[in-house]
Amino acid sequence: MDSAEKQDIGNLAASIDYFTNSLYQAVATGTNENVFMSPFSVATVLSMVYLGARQNSAKQIENVLKITSNPDSVALAFKEYFSLLKNSDKLVTFNSVNRLYASEIFPISEDYKNNMVKYFFSDIENVDFITNAEKTRITINDWVKNNTNNKITDLLQSGRLTPQSILVLINAVYFKGMWAKIFSEHATESTKFYLRSDKTVFHDFMYTSEDFNTKISDNYKVVELPYIGKAFSMFVILPNEINGLAALEKEINAQFLKDIVDRKGFKMMSLLLHMPKFRLESSFQLVEVLKNLGLPDIFDPLKADLSGMTGGENNIYASEMFHKAFVDVNEEGTEAAAATDIGCLMCDDYFLNCMDFDVNHPFTFLIVDNRTKIIHFIGKVTNPTT
8 A cells, every 4th residue: 555545544544443332332332242343333333324325314424424625535445445355365254235225216316336346336216115125125235135145135235125125235244264373173272251240151162372461451351262264363352350341331432442443551471262153143224223313314314415316306215224244253263274273282390380260251342454453343242152
């Protein structure tokens, strides 16, 4: 990347990471459920809308995403970043699909369609919501399924689309990567995970003894688990107290996340790492969430100004917005890097100098692009068995 591209993507990263905190606080805080989502993907679709938004609708998107540049600069930053992703190695699987489906009674301008392809590698499809809402739902679900390695199915439940649907914003994400430092399947064993201090479940835990980039704080600790190729990492943020996740979530803000992504206060430490396997799938209807974050107008037929999409006609608004994400964390891929697994044969003196990092109670985690410091995913695990 040249200096201009770095600046563009740096501004994009700051915007995405700010929005990551906002969306996590709106969706995850206060619930005891597992959560997994991609604020990056949600922000991508909102930025696609932003390119066609005008007046107060555009200003609200700017405020929610903390955009400080003009729409063309934002679109260019996405183009540069998507080009980087497209040309990256294939050591991790990263599929992010975004599409806008508009009622065929509202034709979208060719300029706007061209910009979607040019900047976002996406497009808009005109569909028949009025007489074929159910058929359109199936078409959308099939498209999402085909673009996420069949991992995300039935994104839109039956009856979700109606003849009143106008503009539907869709995003779905699938990620899977092999660890750079492996977990041996032979070391995996069932042990206790504390749902809370007085309630446990048994679950499969992976185990390894390695040097990891680690941060120790008064109330929590963080370990960085790089994926092979090291372009991406998972950061596991574990409260020190078994019942400490709610208190930890009160500490999480944009600066908290930035410090982790910037690895502030991290150092390499020898760990005895116990990590639960988990598989998460979350889905959200985001209209009310985004309204509460300060973005009501684009969902209001009387206030929305998306005239940049229609070439001047101010007669379209966003009626629905859905998001679904899937992640699978296990030992898979470790055989390809088995030669580096030396932890099982270390002498006793080595273990005496290791810190026990036991992820045996509710925690939160991030998946980050290390090259750009963009947070792609954020989630929390309160019960790995579900």
